[in-house]
Amino acid sequence: MTPLTSSTLLRVPGESDESLETRQHALAKLADFAMPTGREEVWRYVDLDFDLEDFEVAVAAESIDERPPVPDSAGFALVVDGSVVAAESSDPNLTVGRATDRFESLIDPGQDIFTAAQAAHGAERVDVVVADGKAIESPIFIDVSASSEGASFPAVRIRVGKGSEATVALRLRSADDLPALVVPHVEGSLGDNSNLTVVVDQGWGRATRSIGQIVFSVGRDASLKTAEAGLGGALARWQLDIKLAGQGSNAKVVGAYFGDEEQILDYRYVMHHAAPNTHSEMFLKGAVEDEAGSVFTGMIRIDEIAQKTDAFQTNRNLILSDGASAQSVPNLEILANDVKCGHGSTVGQLDPEQRYYLMSRGLDRPSADRLQVRGFFEEALSRFPVPAIVEPLRGRFNEKFLRAQEEGRL
Amino acid sequence: MRNALVIKDLHASIGDLEILKGVDLEIPFGEVHALMGPNGSGKSTLSHVLMGKDDYTSSGSVLLDGEEIMGLGVDERARKGLFEAFQYPVEVPGVSLDDLVEEIGGAVGNGDFASRVAASTAQLGMGRFLKRPINEGLSGGEKKRSEMFQLALVQPKVAVLDEIDSGLDVDAVREVAGLVESSRSENLGVLVITHYSRILNYMKPDRIHVMIGGRIVRSGGREVADELEDTGYEALRAELGLVPVRDPLLDLP
Ligand SMILES: Nc1ncnc2c1ncn2[C@@H]1O[C@H](COP(=O)(O)OP(=O)(O)OP(=O)(O)O)[C@@H](O)[C@H]1O
Numbered sequence: 001m002t003p004l005t006s007s008t009l010l011r012v013p014g015e016s017d018e019s020l021e022t023r024q025h026a027l028a029k030l031a032d033f034a035m036p037t038g039r040e041e042v043w044r045y046v047d048l049d050f051d052l053e054d055f056e057v058a059v060a061a062e063s064i065d066e067r068p069p070v071p072d073s074a075g076f077a078l079v080v081d082g083s084v085v086a087a088e089s090s091d092p093n094l095t096v097g098r099a100t101d102r103f104e105s106l107i108d109p110g111q112d113i114f115t116a117a118q119a120a121h122g123a124e125r126v127d128v129v130v131a132d133g134k135a136i137e138s139p140i141f142i143d144v145s146a147s148s149e150g151a152s153f154p155a156v157r158i159r160v161g162k163g164s165e166a167t168v169a170l171r172l173r174s175a176d177d178l179p180a181l182v183v184p185h186v187e188g189s190l191g192d193n194s195n196l197t198v199v200v201d202q203g204w205g206r207a208t209r210s211i212g213q214i215v216f217s218v219g220r221d222a223s224l225k226t227a228e229a230g231l232g233g234a235l236a237r238w239q240l241d242i243k244l245a246g247q248g249s250n251a252k253v254v255g256a257y258f259g260d261e262e263q264i265l266d267y268r269y270v271m272h273h274a275a276p277n278t279h280s281e282m283f284l285k286g287a288v289e290d291e292a293g294s295v296f297t298g299m300i301r302i303d304e305i306a307q308k309t310d311a312f313q314t315n316r317n318l319i320l321s322d323g324a325s326a327q328s329v330p331n332l333e334i335l336a337n338d339v340k341c342g343h344g345s346t347v348g349q350l351d352p353e354q355r356y357y358l359m360s361r362g363l364d365r366p367s368a369d370r371l372q373v374r375g376f377f378e379e380a381l382s383r384f385p386v387p388a389i390v391e392p393l394r395g396r397f398n399e400k401f402l403r404a405q406e407e408g409r410l
Numbered sequence: 411m412r413n414a415l416v417i418k419d420l421h422a423s424i425g426d427l428e429i430l431k432g433v434d435l436e437i438p439f440g441e442v443h444a445l446m447g448p449n450g451s452g453k454s455t456l457s458h459v460l461m462g463k464d465d466y467t468s469s470g471s472v473l474l475d476g477e478e479i480m481g482l483g484v485d486e487r488a489r490k491g492l493f494e495a496f497q498y499p500v501e502v503p504g505v506s507l508d509d510l511v512e513e514i515g516g517a518v519g520n521g522d523f524a525s526r527v528a529a530s531t532a533q534l535g536m537g538r539f540l541k542r543p544i545n546e547g548l549s550g551g552e553k554k555r556s557e558m559f560q561l562a563l564v565q566p567k568v569a570v571l572d573e574i575d576s577g578l579d580v581d582a583v584r585e586v587a588g589l590v591e592s593s594r595s596e597n598l599g600v601l602v603i604t605h606y607s608r609i610l611n612y613m614k615p616d617r618i619h620v621m622i623g624g625r626i627v628r629s630g631g632r633e634v635a636d637e638l639e640d641t642g643y644e645a646l647r648a649e650l651g652l653v654p655v656r657d658p659l660l661d662l663p
């Protein structure tokens with residue numbers, strides 16, 4: 001194990017001098033950052049109950065014996081504790097590989113202690129490249145796991161060529177009792193007229209903390225779809241930044257999240273309209289029970305140049321227990337004058353009229369509530385792309401609610 | 411004749427507002443009764459209080475097939491054989507009728523539930539609604555159809571149909587009336603709640619009751635409905651010496 005601020009970084013296999021040097025610079029800068037205090041605007045609603053300094057860099061176990069089953073896929077990558085242990089493609093128009101070279105990231109390393117730490121310790125990444133003008137029919141699966149205590153810095157970079165099409169399914173997981181810290185970075189650039197779909201299954205173990213960033217840049221007339229299911233983690237945060245950079249580009253973002261016990265789920269989503277005629281839609285539904293807390297901070301930013309923008313954001317929350325809390329904070333920053341833009345944000349409880357109606361049909365209260373909650377999530381899950389992934393997700397949302405009922409919390 | 415439903419001195423209030431002021435009613439098995447009454451007289455309140463909705467403070471006695479059900483939970487009453495078709499069926503977003511049917515099967519699915527589902531789906535033309543969210547985006551008539559469909563599935567001992575005819579076109583009213591008549595059985599008592607005698611033209615209620623101001627003020631045969639049709643509720647109020655309640659809509663500027 002290596003302390004996070006150690007003055008020497010180990011070279012990862014295949015890493016060039018230049019790249020190692022870049023990381024060493026980043027490491028030197030890491031010392032300038034302190035843990036967020038909560039006074040910073042971007043950390044305002046989340047209480048970080050740990051110190052990065054308490055973690056050492058995780059080292060992947062020598063051999064990976066459990067290789068998750070891969071459904072029919074065009075490509076596949078396996079990342080363990082930040083190391084890319086497998087990467088392959090079965091489609092000639094698609095590259096899925098391990099990369100260690102220096103690159104120009106869309107994620108600014110100077111944002112905070114976590115981005116700075118990722119710049120220093122994130123030595124390797126999965127590189128997904130789709131050639132111009134090609135449609136990759138089957139999904140590309142990327143499995144990111146944490147297997148040892150300590151901090152890990154997995155990274156995924158996706159580049160979709162002009163006029164191309166691809167779907168990436170990202171799964172995040174760790175054992176329930178693993179007190180790991182993960183700082184995942186995912187970034188993607190969409191060439192003109194391309195389509196990219198990214199589905200994230202956030203299934204971290206109950207003791208794992210994750211502070212992640214997802215950044216996309218969308219080219220002219222290109223379409224991005226993202227979906228995230230947030231089920232795991234002691235603390236799981238995503239900062240999602242989408243820049244609609246090209247004229248006529250659009251993005252659809254959906255999400256469903258469910259926090260139980262003492263889970264903290266924190267979403268900070270920014271939709272940046274930087275070109276005219278761009279469209280965006282965010283639709284997220286979340287529930288919390290027991291003493292769980294969730295935050296959704298959604299920002300729509302419309303540049304002066306981005307006339308004819310059409311942007312909408314919806315965030316609906318269900319509080320299932322008195323001790324649980326959900327915050328929904330919509331923000332609009334509009335500099336253009338000819339736009340359509342709006343938001344809908346609610347925090348509520350189970351509807352007694354629905355409960356009464358269902359119970360009048362003979363369902364007992366737990367069944368009636370389970371059905372109502374299932375319906376609540378269904379409105380988000382039914383918008384998820386990639387049906388093969390959605391079906392098991394439905395089951396996991398149901399099971400989580402059922403477990404809370406069986407353990408007497410609901 | 412054995413009674414499906416016996417209501418004795420039923421009172422119900424919300425806060426300080428007393429809505430039901432001592433309701434008595436008996437429905438024998440095999441019979442269909444109608445309950446008529448002006449807006450706000452307490453008809454829906456009666457169906458909700460029978461079903462056990464917890465918005466109300468209530469007292470009195472309700473026997474379902476001889477068994478006291480006051481004090482039981484909503485779902486227990488349903489499982490004992492009480493069914494309420496809602497005047498305003500509730501939308502349950504994201505939950506398909508199919509899902510509900512499955513749950514109903516688990517909760518009260520006696521006998522050959524699956525074949526009943528198949529038969530009623532075909533008879534009521536419900537196929538296209540099964541995959542849609544419960545009551546969401548359904549027309550008024552379609553919602554009532556869905557209520558009748560669920561009634562057919564659960565095979566209750568007592569069915570309270572709260573304005574099952576409202577919002578229906580004339581053909582649909584005739585169809586619903588026909589369904590009610592054909593559901594007549596030795597194991598079922600029905601209370602049809604309605605404003606208008608229209609639906610009663612297509613069925614043969616054994617008795618008609620009129621509720622005004624939270625009490626049943628008149629009970630009788632077909633002639634009760636005919637009389638109301640002729641003279642309206644105001645005349646009945648006058649005859650009974652009840653203080654007329656002006657329709658608040660008439661007072662609008
Ligand atoms: N939850 C409630 N809160 C306050 N008042 C109520 C409530 N429910 C019913 N009431 C009042 O009780 C009275 C009876 O209402 P109810 O819905 O039972 O009438 P109804 O006979 O079914 O009328 P309609 O023919 O219009 O359906 C009305 O004056 C109504 O405003």
Ligand SMILES: [Mg+2]
Pocket residue numbers: 453454455497572573
């Ligand atoms: Mg009514």
